[in-house]
Amino acid sequence: xxxxxxxxxxxxxxxxxxxxxxxxxxxxxxxxxxxxxxxxxxxxxxxxxxxxxxxxxxxxxxxxxxxxxxxxxxxxxxxxxxxxxxxxxxxxxxxxxxxxxxxxxxxxxxxxxxxxxxxxxxxxxxxxxxxxxxxxxxxxxxxxxxxxxxxxxxxxxxxxxxxxxxxxxxxxxxxxxxxxxxxxxxxxxxxxxxxxxxxxxxxxxxxxxxxxxxxxxxxxxxxxxxxxxxxxxxxxxxxxxxxxxxxxxxxxxxxxxxxxxxxxxxxxxxx
Amino acid sequence: xxxxxxxxxxxxxxxxxxxxxxxxxxxxxxxxxxxxxxxxxxxxxxxxxxxxxxxxxxxxxxxxxxxxxxxxxxxxxxxxxxxxxxxxxxxxxxxxxxxxxxxxxxxxxxxxxxxxxxxxxxxxxxxxxxxxxxxxxxxxxxxxxxxxxxxxxxxxxxxxxxxxxxxxxxxxxxxxxxxxxxxxxxxxxxxxxxxxxxxxxxxxxxxxxxxxxxxxxxxxxxxxxxxxxxxxxxxxx
Numbered sequence: 001x002x003x004x005x006x007x008x009x010x011x012x013x014x015x016x017x018x019x020x021x022x023x024x025x026x027x028x029x030x031x032x033x034x035x036x037x038x039x040x041x042x043x044x045x046x047x048x049x050x051x052x053x054x055x056x057x058x059x060x061x062x063x064x065x066x067x068x069x070x071x072x073x074x075x076x077x078x079x080x081x082x083x084x085x086x087x088x089x090x091x092x093x094x095x096x097x098x099x100x101x102x103x104x105x106x107x108x109x110x111x112x113x114x115x116x117x118x119x120x121x122x123x124x125x126x127x128x129x130x131x132x133x134x135x136x137x138x139x140x141x142x143x144x145x146x147x148x149x150x151x152x153x154x155x156x157x158x159x160x161x162x163x164x165x166x167x168x169x170x171x172x173x174x175x176x177x178x179x180x181x182x183x184x185x186x187x188x189x190x191x192x193x194x195x196x197x198x199x200x201x202x203x204x205x206x207x208x209x210x211x212x213x214x215x216x217x218x219x220x221x222x223x224x225x226x227x228x229x230x231x232x233x234x235x236x237x238x239x240x241x242x243x244x245x246x247x248x249x250x251x252x253x254x255x256x257x258x259x260x261x262x263x264x265x266x267x268x269x270x271x
Numbered sequence: 272x273x274x275x276x277x278x279x280x281x282x283x284x285x286x287x288x289x290x291x292x293x294x295x296x297x298x299x300x301x302x303x304x305x306x307x308x309x310x311x312x313x314x315x316x317x318x319x320x321x322x323x324x325x326x327x328x329x330x331x332x333x334x335x336x337x338x339x340x341x342x343x344x345x346x347x348x349x350x351x352x353x354x355x356x357x358x359x360x361x362x363x364x365x366x367x368x369x370x371x372x373x374x375x376x377x378x379x380x381x382x383x384x385x386x387x388x389x390x391x392x393x394x395x396x397x398x399x400x401x402x403x404x405x406x407x408x409x410x411x412x413x414x415x416x417x418x419x420x421x422x423x424x425x426x427x428x429x430x431x432x433x434x435x436x437x438x439x440x441x442x443x444x445x446x447x448x449x450x451x452x453x454x455x456x457x458x459x460x461x462x463x464x465x466x467x468x469x470x471x472x473x474x475x476x477x478x479x480x481x482x483x484x485x486x487x488x489x490x491x492x493x494x495x496x497x498x499x500x501x502x503x504x505x506x507x508x
Contacts, residue, residue: 138452138465143422162456169450171417171467177441178480178493188417190450206457225457 002026005198006213007034007122007156008061009051011041011094012202012252015211016050018230019201028215032113034156034198035061035122037106040248041202042238044094048102060109061122062129062157067095068107086245093244112148118218119150123157132195134162142166145193152194152221154214161199161212161225167192196223209255273301274486276394277333280340280401280435281477283313284376286321288479291496296333302483305333306392308435308475309340309401312385314372322381339388340401341408341436346373352386360408395486396430403434411472413441420472421445431471433484438477440493445470 004023009016023031033056038044040063051058098106111128113120124130125148132141132155141164145153169190176184199212206212210227217223236249277296282289296302311325312318328334339347341360349358349370358370377385390407391400402409404426411420411434420443424432448467453460473491475482483492 134454134456135463137425138450138463139418139421139467140425141452142450143418146416146418160456162454164455165453167451167453170448171421171445172447173417174444174446175413175441176443176491177413177439177474178476185446187448190418208457212457223455225455227457 001030001219002028002215002217003030003032004028004213004215005032005034005120005154005196006056006201007198008036008159008200008202009033009041009047010036010063010200010202011038011044011047012211012235013041013043013046013050014232014234015202015228015230016047018228019211019213020050020054022226022228023213026215031056032120032154033058034120034154035059035109035128036063036156036202037061038067038094038098039063040090040244041235042242042244044098045102047202048098048105052102052105057113057120058109059113059120059122060106060111060128063091063094064106064109065128066091067098068103086247090244090248093242114150117151118154118216119145119148119152120154121148122155124155125150125153128157131158132197133158134160134164134197138166139169139171141195142169142190142193145195146191150193152196152216154196154198154216156198156200158197159200159203159205160197161206161214162195162197163214163223163225164195164197165192166190166194194221194223199225203252204255205251207255209253274303275299275301276484276486277302277305278308278399278433278435278475278482278484279305279335280308280475280481281310281313281438282307282321283310283342283478284316284318284321285478286324288496289321289324291479292481293329293332295494295496297331299483301485302333304394305335306399306433307335307337308399308433309338309388309407310342310435310477311337311340312342312346312373312377314342314369314376316376318376319378319381322377322384326381326384336392337388338391338399338401339385339407342373343385343388344407345370346377347382347386349374350379350382352382393427393429397433397484398424398427398429398431399433401434402436403432408436409434410436412437412439412474413443415472417443417445421467421470424468424470424472430469431473431489433473433475433482435475435477437474438480439474440476440480440482441472441474442491443472 345358
């Protein structure tokens with residue numbers, strides 16, 4: 001059976017509606033959302049209410065967490081003070097706009113969802129703020145999936161959709177300890193695991209303005225990355241009219257983020 | 272010239288053990304640094320005398336470089352040095368009495384110094400941490416999955432991780448292996464191969480059991496204070 005995974009809607013209602021319509025047209029009725037319903041975009045209440053109305057199973061993203069817990073969660077992941085100021089501005093604006101009911105909904109979201117061997121998170125099993133980029137160390141990537149006890153890990157947060165298969169792994173070790181006079185050598189065979197990143201509905205950063213999501217077939221484990229065109233101009237206009245930083249509209253209209261790529265994407269805030 | 276590091280942990284207020292180790296080190300050639308990887312304090316005995324000695328070494332002592340460990344983390348959390356966090360891990364594992372006992376073993380005049388200690392040191396291509404790069408309480412042993420050990424090394428991009436939390440002495444070397452990965456995105460498919468880097472995790476022991484590390488030869492020696500001739504480590508002292 002096919003099911004759809006969406007992530008990082010980021011208060012972009014036209015994109016969210018277009019993606020859900022695309023999923024509906026394919027007759028898929030199981031949808032999982034990997035969080036970041038709000039942030040940067042101009043329609044936070046509308047997007048949260050759409051997800052609530054559709055009853056879509058959702059886990060909490062980093063923006064959702066920060067709106068509830070306050071901004072001490074991870075402003076240190078911003079690459080520059082300018083980016084941090086813009087992020088704070090968007091945070092404050094979103095906080096002012098969101099109704100108490102919608103905030104309560106964001107607060108109620110779990111940090112992960114599990115269906116048998118499938119695990120759904122926003123960033124990584126460790127943190128909503130950790131980026132699992134497609135080129136990250138393969139052993140570290142496998143460790144995230146394996147330690148979480150999953151076969152397939154679905155994540156978002158990077159805004160770049162990809163499917164990464166990790167296979168044919170092994171680690172040889174040699175042990176010397178205080179209780180043994182001789183060395184012991186052994187080899188660990190690593191399991192095959194998969195990471196599926198759903199990209200971003202509301203703020204794509206893969207070089208195109210199209211919203212992205214993925215479809216997974218749980219019988220064959222095949223994954224299809226989908227792109228959906230939507231009315232980007234409508235969202236950009238709403239960003240400007242809302243008084244949000246114009247650079248958010250600019251990058252949305254380019255599908256790329258030059259200045260605000262975190263220097264250390266693997267950074268996880270300890271606060 | 273021989274350069275050796277002495278790595279000590281889990282003293283938990285035991286000045287007598289520390290004194291024995293210092294005496295051993297005086298008799299050992301080439302020890303240039305003494306790293307105390309946390310757990311300076313513990314609930315069993317008053318820790319003030321040991322803390323005084325660590326802060327103000329005796330004449331002839333090898334000067335210790337200290338970091339904080341799990342017990343300091345619990346103490347500092349309970350004393351309000353970790354924001355809203357309290358000694359929850361200790362409370363959960365050993366109960367309220369253990370929290371009270373810990374508070375009673377350290378004079379508050381030491382707290383500021385304990386709070387100034389670092390999480391770990393990076394020396395050359397080695398990380399010296401009480402637990403691991405993941406957490407001060409990360410309990411790495413020779414039984415821990417090599418995949419997790421490699422992850423902890425990778426997070427710091429170091430070739431050797433010296434850890435103390437488990438209290439065990441072990442030297443586990445990653446000697447080979449690899450992994451293939453295929454990434455599919457909207458631009459197509461890419462294959463990647465990655466080899467296991469030659470890296471090590473070293474458990475340094477606790478209390479009387481400590482470790483010497485030969486920087487030049489990359490050899491570890493597992494020792495017990497007061498019994499230096501019965502070493503089971505590699506190489507010669």
